[in-house]
Amino acid sequence: ETGVTQSPTHLIKTRGQQVTLRCSSQSGHNTVSWYQQALGQGPQFIFQYYREEENGRGNFPPRFSGLQFPNYSSELNVNALELDDSALYLCASSLDRGRTGNTIYFGEGSWLTVV
Amino acid sequence: DAKTTQPNSMESNEEEPVHLPCNHSTISGTDYIHWYRQLPSQGPEYVIHGLTSNVNNRMASLAIAEDRKSSTLILHRATLRDAAVYYCILRPPQGGSEKLVFGKGTKLTVNP
Numbered sequence: 001e002t003g004v005t006q007s008p009t010h011l012i013k014t015r016g017q018q019v020t021l022r023c024s025s026q027s028g029h030n031t032v033s034w035y036q037q038a039l040g041q042g043p044q045f046i047f048q049y050y051r052e053e054e055n056g057r058g059n060f061p062p063r064f065s066g067l068q069f070p071n072y073s074s075e076l077n078v079n080a081l082e083l084d085d086s087a088l089y090l091c092a093s094s095l096d097r098g099r100t101g102n103t104i105y106f107g108e109g110s111w112l113t114v115v
Numbered sequence: 116d117a118k119t120t121q122p123n124s125m126e127s128n129e130e131e132p133v134h135l136p137c138n139h140s141t142i143s144g145t146d147y148i149h150w151y152r153q154l155p156s157q158g159p160e161y162v163i164h165g166l167t168s169n170v171n172n173r174m175a176s177l178a179i180a181e182d183r184k185s186s187t188l189i190l191h192r193a194t195l196r197d198a199a200v201y202y203c204i205l206r207p208p209q210g211g212s213e214k215l216v217f218g219k220g221t222k223l224t225v226n227p
Binding site for chain 2: 002004033035040041042043044045048056058090092103104105106107108109
């Protein structure tokens with residue numbers, strides 16, 4: 001148990017639709033990152049939020065957006081879904097933007113299928 | 116982003132030691148070496164990290180080459196529960212971004 005919870009665990013959407021994924025970080029952690037993991041690949045960094053502000057972004061288009069709330073929970077929003085967006089979406093939390101001594105904890109992910 | 120190279124897969128027998136190699140010839144002097152593993156249907160899990168000296172914890176040991184261009188994760192007695200994909204990742208020392216750059220990792224199979 002990492003204390004990082006994600007919802008929903010599985011969902012199916014139609015191409016062109018929008019989706020919101022949610023993450024509750026470990027208690028006291030002020031940093032949340034999101035990753036996309038396609039089948040058979042390692043996770044790819046989407047972006048990071050630190051104290052409610054985006055603090056780093058990977059190579060993903062603007063239709064991937066996010067929010068972090070005052071309680072440090074977070075949402076990942078994806079607009080105009082494409083078939084290639086089908087993947088496992090992972091949320092990770094840590095303290096203070098992942099200083100090297102701080103462990104990063106991952107949730108179990110949300111499986112998104114786009115049809 | 117600093118790159119690591121790992122074998123695609125390895126196999127071991129239960130209760131035997133496992134040595135998982137990682138090459139990182141372009142490592143900078145301040146990058147830390149981190150290992151994560153991902154069990155089936157779960158998110159990645161932190162295993163161990165180090166800078167220059169060998170490191171031990173309850174899960175594993177990390178042996179770092181003197182020139183830091185390679186490292187080895189050692190599981191002293193593999194169990195079935197250790198079957199997972201193991202990722203070797205380089206992280207800069209300063210916070211600022213939690214970005215972890217994952218490769219494809221090494222898929223470890225443990226035979227009973």
